[in-house]
Amino acid sequence: MIKLPSAFRTLLGWLPALAVLVFAGMALAQSFQTQIYDPTTRKWVDYTPRAAAKFYNRHGQSPEEFRRQVVPFRTAEKPGTIIIDGDRHFLYLVQPNFQAIRYGIGVGRDGFGWAGIVKIGRMQEWPTWTPPPEMIARDPESAKWANGMPGGPDNPLGARAMYLYVGNKDSIYRIHGTNQPWTIGLNISSGCIRLNNEDVSDLYSRVEVGAKVIVLMQGAALYKGV
Amino acid sequence: MNMIVSRKFTALLAAGLGLSVVAGCNTSSSNQTPSAGAVRSSGETAPxxxxxxxxxxxxxxxxxxxxxxxxxxxxxxxxxxxxxxxxxxxxxxxxxxxxxxxxxxxxxx
Incomplete structure (x- = not known):
């Protein structure tokens, strides 16, 4: 019997997950984009990164729709469940009495969106960010953090991170904060769900390890769990 | 002369009424005008x-x-x-x- 090197065996073990991720990257058939009303032209225009940065610089915060608020929410899911609507850029935390706390989010850019049912497997304050090898390949600047960037205000993961698991396996996706708060409302990440630091800290204080997380994104391929 | 003035007055009155109707429509529709900074999704899904x-x-x-x-x-x-x-x-x-x-x-x- 051929004995494979342990690293190769590990890679083989991850092949199904990698295949799902590749599929997820290819199968985003319909990408929804946020639009913002321009009172000058009286038209809805695409909420691009440039438009988002301009709005944030002018107002010091994201559009009102993306600010934290309690909304009516008819659901059979139990309080503490997180529901992410990637198409509308909202994260809902289910509350008692058919209500939810709604937060604005940034989600995966074209080819990086996904949908599925996962759970919070781990939580961390001011998490360390370690760029994956493929990110280092795309952005050599990130190579200096190959061994991990300590938590802090410049860290891309922001103030808090909730690690999403499928069963007992890390999905590699997280709900986290950001050092780019103007990106809320955009399809901009590599598949993670980002909130501004104040919101992610609020969410972090309200959820527990084991909480169910339902991720909806029309046209995106399914992650595991369903 | 009086007839001409009368016709001009009638025309102005009609134009004014017309404008007020248009303005009324605009006022009505302005209630549905989104506020500055309102956002929406480019696609329509179920809530x-x-x-x-x-x-x-x-x-x-x-x-x-x-x-x-x-x-x-x-x-x-x-x-x-x-x-x-x-x-x-x-x-x-x-x-x-x-x-x-x-x-x-x-x-x-």
Missing amino acids: TDLQLLCAAKTAEELKVTGGNVLPVSSMPSGESAYQVNLTFDGGQAVCIIDETGTVQSISPA
Whole structure:
């Protein structure tokens, strides 16, 4: 019997997950984009990164729709469940009495969106960010953090991170904060769900390890769990 | 001369009335004008909670093991309802739900 090197065996073990991720990257058939009303032209225009940065610089915060608020929410899911609507850029935390706390989010850019049912497997304050090898390949600047960037205000993961698991396996996706708060409302990440630091800290204080997380994104391929 | 003045007055009155009607329309429609900074999604899906109600009802009706039913797409169906397409381990289903949250039908796909 051929004995494979342990690293190769590990890679083989991850092949199904990698295949799902590749599929997820290819199968985003319909990408929804946020639009913002321009009172000058009286038209809805695409909420691009440039438009988002301009709005944030002018107002010091994201559009009102993306600010934290309690909304009516008819659901059979139990309080503490997180529901992410990637198409509308909202994260809902289910509350008692058919209500939810709604937060604005940034989600995966074209080819990086996904949908599925996962759970919070781990939580961390001011998490360390370690760029994956493929990110280092795309952005050599990130190579200096190959061994991990300590938590802090410049860290891309922001103030808090909730690690999403499928069963007992890390999905590699997280709900986290950001050092780019103007990106809320955009399809901009590599598949993670980002909130501004104040919101992610609020969410972090309200959820527990084991909480169910339902991720909806029309046209995106399914992650595991369903 | 009086006749000419009268015609001009009538024309002005009619124009004024016309403008007021137009202005009235504008006033009416301005109530629907979004506020500055209003945002929306470029596509139309069912409200998030309705998608999940469909998923929960489908899990119950079709006795899905583990109860994990995931909405994968949705769209308007008629004037006040939505079609929600669902997937689960071992199958798919289509659910029609109205805006009040009443599930109208569930069909295995």
